[in-house]
Amino acid sequence: MKKEFWIKVLNKASLAVRRRASAYLDSVRKVSSNEWVVESGEGVCYSVRLRGNDVVCTCPYYALEKGYCKHICAVAVQELALIEVYPWLKKLKERL
Ligand SMILES: [Zn+2]
Numbered sequence: 779m780k781k782e783f784w785i786k787v788l789n790k791a792s793l794a795v796r797r798r799a800s801a802y803l804d805s806v807r808k809v810s811s812n813e814w815v816v817e818s819g820e821g822v823c824y825s826v827r828l829r830g831n832d833v834v835c836t837c838p839y840y841a842l843e844k845g846y847c848k849h850i851c852a853v854a855v856q857e858l859a860l861i862e863v864y865p866w867l868k869k870l871k872e873r874l
Contacts, residue, residue, distance in 0.1 A: 784855075784857050784861075785854075787846055787851070788851060790845065790846055791847075798851075799848040799851030799852040799854075799855060800855075801848075802816055802817075802818070802848055802852035806852050808856075812827060813826070813827045813828070814827075814856075816853065818837070818849065824849050826849050835847050835849045
C-alpha cells in the first residue's frame with residue numbers, strides 16, 4: 779500500500795487511539811504482503827488485513843465499528859516507517 783493510504787488511515791483514527799498504538803509498535807509482525815499479526819498482551823493476537831481499498835482488524839474494538847483501532851494504527855506507523863525511514867537510513871549508511 780502507498781504512503782498516502784497509511785497517512786489517511788492515521789488521520790481517520792482518533793487521537794486517543796493513535797496514542798495507544800505507540801505501545802504496539804514492537805508487536806507488529808508482517809505475515810504476508812497484505813496481512814499483519816499484532817500481539818495485544820496476554821498472548822492475544824489480532825489479525826490486521828488489507829481488504830479491497832481498506833484495512834480491517836479482528837479485534838473487538840474494530841468489530842464494534844468504532845473505526846480504525848490501535849492495531850491498525852500500529853501497522854500504519856510501521857508501514858510508513860518502511861516506506862519513509864528505511865530508505866533514509868540506507869542513504870545515511872551509504873554516506874558513512
Ligand atoms: Zn484492532
